[in-house]
Amino acid sequence: MKAVILNGSNKDDSVLFNVQKIIYDELGSIKWEAESFILHEIKIAACQGDFGCWVKTPGVCIMKDDGQDIAGAFINSDMTVLLSPVTFGGYSAELKKAVDRLICIVSPLFTKIGGEFHHRKRYSRYPILIGIGVIEKADEESGEIFKKLVSRNAINFHAPHSASEIIMSNEDTEIIQAKIRKLFRAKEVRQ
């Protein structure tokens, strides 16, 4: 089984790198392979909102950069982990830039899910979506927004399962390990 980690850390953010190491260790312990993208280190152009990936080159963004590799890695993974500092409740700009470029993995045509419109599947299978947000101080509202965002992304990206967790940057390693272990040992992930 293969996991992809989209690491939306800002430069010099050592906390997220420690969390990423724990994610690797925990995935290793359940015999999963992992591949990470440190988003601030790679070249990804911003989505231009031109729907080129739907109506000009269906399924592929017209911008040839690392954003294309990320889309490919995402759709071919069994689980994608969105790792980000919680930014006003949402993702960091670094992570958002990569997530915006993922619309090529769904169809422009519509379907109904849970009574509301979403874009239809392009692929027959999609990865589990896990969101891990790192926050400096306790903030219930930010945590709630983050979890809601991950769950909404999971609907739009047709994830068979999704879960999210908020980690405090000053938490002990054992607590962080326990939170991440719980995410990865859920029965929906182990199936």
Place this chain on the structure above:
Amino acid sequence: MKSLLLLIGSPKPSDSTSESLGNYLIQQMSARNCETKTLFIRPAISTDERREVFLSATDKADIIILASPLYVDSLPYPVTKAMEMIARHRQTSENRNGQQFLCIVNCGFPEAHHNDTAIAICRKFAGEVGFEWAGGLALGGGEAIIGKSLDKLGFMVRNITKSLDLTADDLANGKVLSHQAVTLMAKPLMPAWIYKLIGEFSFKRQAKKHQVYKNLEDCPYQWKS
């Protein structure tokens, strides 16, 4: 005289729904004796020099309006980046009290509630950087507007224009958005099934134009079965 800064969050250089909505509100605010300025976020944060102008404009405005599309359940990357910049800037600058911030978020799905998470992010941003949260307007079916002037769209956008008229009244009087303005903006522009029909026809027509109609649902990244 109040000063108003409209920030267009769409990465598109032109013909965006965000611009149509923002421009209408700007016109209404001008008519209510407000001084207005518009900046497109993507180019406004593209160089150091432009970033300085952008941040200075956010310092000076009495009211800041963000008009943005919804990208994958939240705000597009350039808007998120701009918010991070404003937050960093305001940690080290002397901030005025009483600056109002509101957002108008539109999505390509017929239901307006898809925008809720993006509006929650805007509200959180306003609170964290010290702006007064004036409220958020959510519009569904935004692809029906794409850059057209609301004045020319007639009956279809009647609830949008009513909502923005009420918003202009509220802002000009130093109030936050009314419940009525929020409710009117969220009303469907047309029945969802008609929107779906027109939307899918439009995507198929564009694909045909680019000679990829038969490839519309291709799976180019399918590396394994």
